[in-house]
Amino acid sequence: MYTFPSMTRATLSNGLQVIWVPDREQRAMTIALQIPVGEFSDPVSLEGLTELTVSLMQKGTASLSSEQFSDRLEQTGATLFAETGDEHVVLGCKMLSHHADAVVPLFWEMACSPRFDESELARLKRELITALQAEMSDPNALANKHFFPLLCGKNHPAGRVHAIESIKRIGIADIRSFYSRYFSPEESVLVVAGDAIGGEGGGTWQSLFAKWSAKRGAVPCIGEPIPALSETSIKLVDKQDITQTYFMIGHPAPGELTPGRNALALANYILGGGNFSSRLMERVRSDKGKTYGISSQIMCNRNCGIFMISTATLSSQTAEVLTTIFDVYREFSAKGVTDAELAKAKEFAIGNMAFQLEGIGNIAEKLLWLSLYGRETAYIEHFDKTIAAIGKDAVNEAVTAYLSSKHCAVVAVGKKEEIGSQLSGFGKVMTVNFRAAP
Amino acid sequence: MEKDSLLSSVADVVLDNGLKVICLKKTGAPIVSVQVWYKTGSVNERGGIHGISHFFEHMMFRGSKNVKSEEHARRINDVGGHCNAFTAEDVTAYLNSVPRNYLDMALELETDRMRDLSITGDVLETERKVIVEEYQGYMNNPLTKAFLEFRKVFYGDHPYSTGPLGDLEDIRSVSIEDCLKYYRTWYRPDNAVAVVVGDFDSTDAVVDRVRVTLGSVANQTGEKPTQDNSIKQTALRQGNSRMERRVEFDVPFLILGYPAPSARDVDALPLEILQVIISQGETGRMHREIVRRKSIAVMVGGINQCLKWSGMTLFFGVFTPDVAVGRVERALVEQIESIKRSGVTREEMEKVRNATLTNRIFELYSAEQICQRLGYSETVEGDYKNWVRRLDALERLDSDALVAAARKYWDESNRHTLYLKPKKIKPLYFLAGLARRLFHRKGRA
Numbered sequence: 001m002y003t004f005p006s007m008t009r010a011t012l013s014n015g016l017q018v019i020w021v022p023d024r025e026q027r028a029m030t031i032a033l034q035i036p037v038g039e040f041s042d043p044v045s046l047e048g049l050t051e052l053t054v055s056l057m058q059k060g061t062a063s064l065s066s067e068q069f070s071d072r073l074e075q076t077g078a079t080l081f082a083e084t085g086d087e088h089v090v091l092g093c094k095m096l097s098h099h100a101d102a103v104v105p106l107f108w109e110m111a112c113s114p115r116f117d118e119s120e121l122a123r124l125k126r127e128l129i130t131a132l133q134a135e136m137s138d139p140n141a142l143a144n145k146h147f148f149p150l151l152c153g154k155n156h157p158a159g160r161v162h163a164i165e166s167i168k169r170i171g172i173a174d175i176r177s178f179y180s181r182y183f184s185p186e187e188s189v190l191v192v193a194g195d196a197i198g199g200e201g202g203g204t205w206q207s208l209f210a211k212w213s214a215k216r217g218a219v220p221c222i223g224e225p226i227p228a229l230s231e232t233s234i235k236l237v238d239k240q241d242i243t244q245t246y247f248m249i250g251h252p253a254p255g256e257l258t259p260g261r262n263a264l265a266l267a268n269y270i271l272g273g274g275n276f277s278s279r280l281m282e283r284v285r286s287d288k289g290k291t292y293g294i295s296s297q298i299m300c301n302r303n304c305g306i307f308m309i310s311t312a313t314l315s316s317q318t319a320e321v322l323t324t325i326f327d328v329y330r331e332f333s334a335k336g337v338t339d340a341e342l343a344k345a346k347e348f349a350i351g352n353m354a355f356q357l358e359g360i361g362n363i364a365e366k367l368l369w370l371s372l373y374g375r376e377t378a379y380i381e382h383f384d385k386t387i388a389a390i391g392k393d394a395v396n397e398a399v400t401a402y403l404s405s406k407h408c409a410v411v412a413v414g415k416k417e418e419i420g421s422q423l424s425g426f427g428k429v430m431t432v433n434f435r436a437a438p
Numbered sequence: 439m440e441k442d443s444l445l446s447s448v449a450d451v452v453l454d455n456g457l458k459v460i461c462l463k464k465t466g467a468p469i470v471s472v473q474v475w476y477k478t479g480s481v482n483e484r485g486g487i488h489g490i491s492h493f494f495e496h497m498m499f500r501g502s503k504n505v506k507s508e509e510h511a512r513r514i515n516d517v518g519g520h521c522n523a524f525t526a527e528d529v530t531a532y533l534n535s536v537p538r539n540y541l542d543m544a545l546e547l548e549t550d551r552m553r554d555l556s557i558t559g560d561v562l563e564t565e566r567k568v569i570v571e572e573y574q575g576y577m578n579n580p581l582t583k584a585f586l587e588f589r590k591v592f593y594g595d596h597p598y599s600t601g602p603l604g605d606l607e608d609i610r611s612v613s614i615e616d617c618l619k620y621y622r623t624w625y626r627p628d629n630a631v632a633v634v635v636g637d638f639d640s641t642d643a644v645v646d647r648v649r650v651t652l653g654s655v656a657n658q659t660g661e662k663p664t665q666d667n668s669i670k671q672t673a674l675r676q677g678n679s680r681m682e683r684r685v686e687f688d689v690p691f692l693i694l695g696y697p698a699p700s701a702r703d704v705d706a707l708p709l710e711i712l713q714v715i716i717s718q719g720e721t722g723r724m725h726r727e728i729v730r731r732k733s734i735a736v737m738v739g740g741i742n743q744c745l746k747w748s749g750m751t752l753f754f755g756v757f758t759p760d761v762a763v764g765r766v767e768r769a770l771v772e773q774i775e776s777i778k779r780s781g782v783t784r785e786e787m788e789k790v791r792n793a794t795l796t797n798r799i800f801e802l803y804s805a806e807q808i809c810q811r812l813g814y815s816e817t818v819e820g821d822y823k824n825w826v827r828r829l830d831a832l833e834r835l836d837s838d839a840l841v842a843a844a845r846k847y848w849d850e851s852n853r854h855t856l857y858l859k860p861k862k863i864k865p866l867y868f869l870a871g872l873a874r875r876l877f878h879r880k881g882r883a
Contacts (some may be wrong), residue, residue, distance in 0.1 A: 014439050025465075025466045025802075025803065026799045026800075026802055026803060028796070028799045028800060029797060039776075056817065066720070066730075067720075067721075067726070067730070070720035070721050071721055074719050074720065074721045074789055074793070075785065075788065075789050075792065076792050077789070077791075077792025077794075077795055077796035077797075078792045078796065079719075079796065094796065094800055095794065095796070096795060096796055096799065109575075112802070123729070123730070124757070125731075126736050127736055127737060130689050130736045130758070133688040133689050134687065134688065134756075136687075136688050137579065137580050137581070137685075137686055137687045137688065138579065139578055241578075241580070241686045242578040243574045243577070243578060244571070244574050244575065244578060274515060275511065275515055275520075276499075276508050276511035276512050276515060277511075277512045277515045277516055280882065282508075285568055286507070286508050286778065287564070287565075288564065288567075289563070289564035289565060289566070289567030289568045289571075290567065290571070291568070291571050292568055292569075292571040292572040292575055307730015312571070312575060313571065314570075314571065314574065317831070344512075344515075344516040346516070347516055347517055347518065348515055348516055348518050349518070350518060351517045351519065351536075351537045351540075352518035352519075353518070354467055354468050354469050354518065354537050355469060355518070355519075355520075355535065357467060358466065358467035358469060358802075358803065358804060358805070359466065359467070359803030359804060360803065361800070421648060
């Protein structure tokens with residue numbers, strides 16, 4: 001059984017949920033605000049809007065220019081952090097507790113009254129466009145960029161990715177409008193963790209947090225389940241200067257809130273999520289030496305998910321590795337897991353939770369994750385019992401339901417002359433230059 | 439500045455077999471980290487075996503007397519933990535983190551491979567393929583490829599010129615005998631440090647457990663290995679170089695490199711502090727002047743790599759194709775020269791102290807990070823107490839000490855330059871950038 005530190009929760013008059021987690025382990029504090037809107041809410045052709053909004057929020061407040069803001073913040077040693085998800089964003093700050101009285105109001109002004117300076121946006125756009133250009137040389141990034149549109153299609157928000165053209169189109173009016181539409185206390189959660197939490201319920205800070213009066217103007221987009229594939233589609237992304245083939249292979253998976261999600265996670269650990277304990281790693285790396293690494297994962301949002309396998313191998317081994325991957329997957333689909341594998345996967349899941357709760361940063365992150373899915377802390381506190389109770393039948397049912405797809409989306413980044421004919425044995429291959437839009 | 443009460447409890451002992459043990463009890467999460475740091479890395483390689491340290495690191499996971507191939511990693515994974523290893527220039531470290539009730543298991547696994555590694559021909563050949571895959575993965579990144587070439591020029595004939603990745607031809611020819619010789623020479627308890635940090639009952643009890651496990655491994659016959667004197671004598675090179683490469687990378691990239699002292703040198707800390715002032719965060723001098731105020735580069739940054747015998751300080755600028763590389767270089771150099779001329783401000787010193795303290799405090803939440811800091815400081819810096827006392831040392835530094843270090847190391851005569859020029863530049867992108875720049879200049883006039 002896991003135990004969270006004692007905490008208090010309050011729902012403020014503006015609707016903001018605040019979770020206070022007093023923790024005396026170090027003289028430090030973490031504050032993290034989660035807003036339930038993410039990249040799925042980016043309008044079509046303005047992909048990247050959420051990310052730019054979150055980045056620009058960190059460049060000054062209504063009363064402080066970007067330079068003044070960073071001077072004040074960095075002078076104390078405090079650092080900002082941000083995460084842009086599909087259905088949520090997180091903005092946070094780590095600080096020394098004796099600077100908390102100065103930093104927390106600064107952070108809050110940033111969150112509630114960002115400056116949104118046009119010249120700062122221009123600079124951030126240059127930075128992001130440069131990063132996207134740099135990705136053209138990264139075969140892993142190219143595989144990622146082409147995989148999601150291939151699997152999800154452009155009608156699903158998961159299939160729309162940032163592009164230089166979409167970033168160029170984003171203007172300051174788009175940012176301001178997006179922020180005012182979605183950034184409000186409603187359904188937002190704030191975690192304040194550390195040893196500087198003053199008095200019962202946080203006193204002054206709580207009054208400050210309650211002053212955020214913004215109202216949400218639209219309901220953020222929640223991703224619908226991704227349609228099943230009707231055929232295996234293979235996309236070869238031609239890149240002439242590399243010696244390996246970089247694969248991403250996958251199919252739709254259920255969302256986080258689907259019953260059986262934990263059984264599916266155990267199954268994925270055995271198939272490809274469990275590093276050296278996984279079947280894919282054993283067969284492709286340990287037995288054959290055909291890759292440096294191979295793994296599978298299930299990326300989940302509330303109602304939709306994606307199962308994917310990623311690896312790289314020398315170009316000449318492209319067909320052999322793809323065959324092995326499909327063999328392992330099909331065997332897994334047909335026969336399911338063994339008792340011994342399941343016992344180890346369960347022990348991993350139970351034992352690993354301790355690492356996920358080490359330190360206030362991890363605790364804050366876990367509390368926000370629970371909030372995103374409407375779960376109580378009991379979900380974690382009884383996680384070991386939940387996992388222990390999952391039987392082989394339940395895991396194999398999850399395998400049958402979610403890891404037995406007849407079709408896959410396959411992206412292979414490599415030199416077309418060397419890998420094209422090897423891929424053709426697996427289905428129809430569409431070849432594009434690496435500079436092509438996904 | 440506040441002191442770290444936690445770190446005052448670090449304990450150390452040298453066991454009968456010469457193994458040094460460093461131990462710290464840290465509550466907060468029911469986990470423990472066990473790391474074994476061997477004082478060998480690519481610096482001990484010579485022509486014909488470049489890459490063997492890294493190759494051997496892989497072989498350490500391929501089975502020992504009582505542990506099957508890859509079973510070490512599986513057993514750690516299967517209790518919810520994780521393990522890994524890395525090879526650097528001066529050290530090779532093995533990292534395990536497990537729930538606290540598996541401390542003994544982690545120690546026994548490390549003991550088995552320190553005492554009785556098994557190497558068979560089949561497994562060696564399979565692992566060689568894995569390493570070739572890893573090598574090619576790095577080489578498919580044009581920046582890495584160019585930087586490895588730059589590094590050879592920078593370090594000249596010093597063994598640091600070839601990094602831990604090694605040479606592909608050498609990797610293809612490493613034999614079982616090479617591995618066994620390397621193992622017998624360097625993987626000895628008296629050439630290693632074990633670090634244990636986490637939520638255990640008592641430090642004494644943990645030291646006792648290490649004594650009966652890793653402490654029971656005998657050293658192979660022969661004296662403790664020593665490093666060639668030439669490594670130290672040729673460490674800090676004088677001279678400069680300019681290298682320009684056309685690469686499959688769409689963004690122009692400029693790197694300036696200066697020689698840096700040994701991580702054990704008294705100048706290592708001032709250079710680390712200077713790096714924070716110049717290149718870190720939104721308030722770093724380079725970002726503020728070159729990116730924000732003058733709009734010459736899109737991104738700038740810097741990093742110090744202080745190794746056991748010497749190192750390098752790097753500054754870099756990423757810019758758009760319409761900007762002349764000379765302009766970026768002058769802008770970077772101007773920031774370096776300005777420190778040498780005028781020193782640093784009181785506000786900058788205060789910022790660095792707060793930033794260092796914040797980093798330290800947040801590191802202390804993680805058993806694994808503490809373990810890693812202690813292991814690195816002991817093996818590369820020469821004494822783990824250097825890390826423990828870093829905040830005190832920082833407190834004693836002033837602007838004069840920083841200026842002296844900057845003047846000593848950051849001299850034009852010792853500057854090495856690497857310019858990565860995109861092979862292809864889209865004409866439209868170039869024109870758009872030029873137009874933006876002209877407009878920008880006009881606006882500021």
